[in-house]
Amino acid sequence: MHSFTEENYLKAIYKLQETNGEVVATSALAQVMGVHAPSVTDMLKRMSGKKLVTYQKSKGFKLTEKGKQVAVGIIRNHRLWEVFLVDKLGYKWDEVHDLAEQLEHIHSEDLTNKLDKFLGFPKADPHGDPIPDANGVLPKSKAVLLSTLKIEEQGTFTGVTDHTPAFLNYLDKAGISLGNTVKVKAIEEFDQTYTILVNRKKEAVISFKVANSLLMD
Amino acid sequence: MHSFTEENYLKAIYKLQETNGEVVATSALAQVMGVHAPSVTDMLKRMSGKKLVTYQKSKGFKLTEKGKQVAVGIIRNHRLWEVFLVDKLGYKWDEVHDLAEQLEHIHSEDLTNKLDKFLGFPKADPHGDPIPDANGVLPKSKAVLLSTLKIEEQGTFTGVTDHTPAFLNYLDKAGISLGNTVKVKAIEEFDQTYTILVNRKKEAVISFKVANSLLMD
DNA sequence: TACATTAATTAGACTAACCTAATTATATTT
DNA sequence: AAATATAATTAGGTTAGTCTAATTAATGTA
The missing domain is CATH 1.10.10.10 (Winged helix-like DNA-binding domain superfamily/Winged helix DNA-binding domain)
Structure with a gap:
């Protein structure tokens, strides 16, 4: 081991x-x-x-190939435990990282697979990061950054590139959640501030830094 | 830490x-x-x-008092994780010890307490061992060994003193499970073999070694 | 191309947790 | 009480993973 x-x-x-x-x-x-x-x-x-x-x-x-396999296995563990912590124990998505860093090192393929099943074979963790399957295959996502979209373009918010609690908390406060539809209404030329429409209802203004940390499908 | x-x-x-x-x-x-x-x-x-x-x-x-508190905290973790593995993931009672030995070292009181709640505040682990509460208080059980009972005495099987998979497996095969009522029907004088009645239905013959590893309430 | 800067490596030390072999302390027996 | 057996400790060494200070290699610039 x-x-x-x-x-x-x-x-x-x-x-x-x-x-x-x-x-x-x-x-x-x-x-x-x-x-x-x-x-x-x-x-x-x-x-x-x-x-x-x-x-x-x-x-x-x-x-090496061997090293990569071990790494992906740990990432699989990490993300499955994150799902467990959020879905089953009621943690918030900004609280689970450090705990998952501990849990990811539990050595048992069998446990990982049973956990996977218990959680209903989730495809992504609470931050939208894809979960490798039991063979270590990690689906290559074709998500793009919100900051690459043009005015009137839209997509579904499916992940973040910044995993800090501070950022995740900000999204909570701003009412932007995974799965939401986001349409770009305007981009301020001066500082690249984005005005977006969330779920066809709420309008929100976000900085470039934020737009550059949101992944869209 | x-x-x-x-x-x-x-x-x-x-x-x-x-x-x-x-x-x-x-x-x-x-x-x-x-x-x-x-x-x-x-x-x-x-x-x-x-x-x-x-x-x-x-x-x-x-x-020391401090040392005792840490020890009890780990035992609490261990036993709660065992309940999780059996109740939620479908492990058998003879399979969980080694995994729980890993999981018990996850450092988070908050996680332990959330897990406790998720499991419905169990009083004992899958082997009948009592689970210390959040304050580290471990209920003192007054269970006795089956080997101390006399003929026609009975009780409820609530725990084991031997936790080896071999022994637990034997009990499975013999159809003796936690919670069963057990009555002593006969004790062979020569070798202290016990004839017992399980759940008022099945009769079984067990060695002294077995009778000496079963805890009765 | 030579010089300066930055990045990487070697050398030598430290700590936690273990080991074997040798020694000392405690317990048991006569 | 002395002699023996057993248990515990000390002495000195090992490995994984870290450190600082010194050295060497690679890169960028005048």
């Missing part, structure tokens, strides 16, 4: 590869892991010994 | 104190923890520094 630390490295590398391209830098990983660079070098050597990453000194590194 | 290892030591010490009296020996703890004696001495020094145990060299040791 892998240690929690290893698993957290794998998850972090996976996410960095997803957003910043195939090859990851020591410093980038150090930053997201909250450790100093030499610790990363050290850890990578061990992990490359276990064939979880390919690593050649000073050239960056990336996950 | 405490490490998983510390928590496991605390739990083990708690259980040893419960069964073998107030003061615990290094060797006993080493045995249940599956480590060698010097590791225990080592760990105890650290834990006594944190005021989790009182320790004076070569004299044995016991939990």
